[in-house]
Amino acid sequence: MDGIRQYIRENIAALDPYSTARDEYKGELGILLDANESPYGSGVNRYPGSALKEKLRGEVARIRNVAPERLFLGNGSDEAIDLLYRIFCEPHRHNAIIIAPSYGMYSVCADINAVERRMVSLRAESFALDADALLAASDGNSRLMFVCSPNNPTGNSFALSDIERLAREFRGIVAVDEAYIDFSASESAVPLTEKYPNLIVLQTLSKAWGMAGLRIGLAIGNPEIIGVMRQVKYPYNIGTDTLSLALEMLAHNDVAAQVAEIASERARVAAALEEAGCVQRVFPSDANFLLVRCSDPRGLYGRLLRAGVIVRDRSGVPLCGGCLRITIGTPAENDKLIETVRNYE
């Protein structure tokens, strides 16, 4: 493998990145007259220093057991997804291979960046990955491939052997979105990024880590890709308060206990919903949601709404006919959901 340089857009490879005042001077002491900030101390009058960002990067890297130079922190995973398009795909020329059904942002970012998207269907009912079809859909202009595992909205995970095969055989960057990996018993693809420089794993603090409001996404992979992502991102993509709050929450949140409760609630809700007359099928899930096929999805959606329970109607999504996607809440919230579904005829 001759590295990932060959896949980077020419203008990006040639980029002379913006250098901030805080890149040039990293200290915190002294009289700071370099960045046109307000001198009046309010706690946030200064641009975010690199020290706090590097502290969070070090902390997340330690928790994820990767070297800090293999980790990118973005303004949500959505920033990382968009950056991958901007770094690797020439508008109106390159294309991206995307599994379907899956997370909508892979497609939206392709459209925003004027990149052709080639949707490759999972197998009906099992939602299994069709690695042959993904590779067959690619050509010399394919630069990105998006695989989400556990997948949203189907809830299932894909075999690491399939992901490894895609990384080995695809002539471009394979992005594996592991937003829900903490809810899953299956192994992460992160260790494979050591072996395959064209493999990048996306994770997030938005789900199991309980920080959706902070907007912090992770990309883990080859330091060369991570380095380019850091050059192309907005100079100060994560604010000071966000960085400090994230550090505080990483130190105090009991994620393991919450994840364990979600997993046991997921099993309880699945079993209860399977008993309900209006439910045809509850698909197995490795995530913090269930995909549920019902006889009358719109009617049930409306009934839940009137009961004050909001779920996601996915019945219009390919392969998801009749399906609602239901997030696992607290035990009391789940009780309310179960009761409403059971009483629906």
Ligand SMILES: *Cc1c(COP(=O)(O)O)cnc(C)c1O
């Ligand atoms: C929720 C979700 C994300 C999280 O995105 P953030 O921008 O980090 O909040 C990423 N990927 C998938 C598949 C998701 O469902």
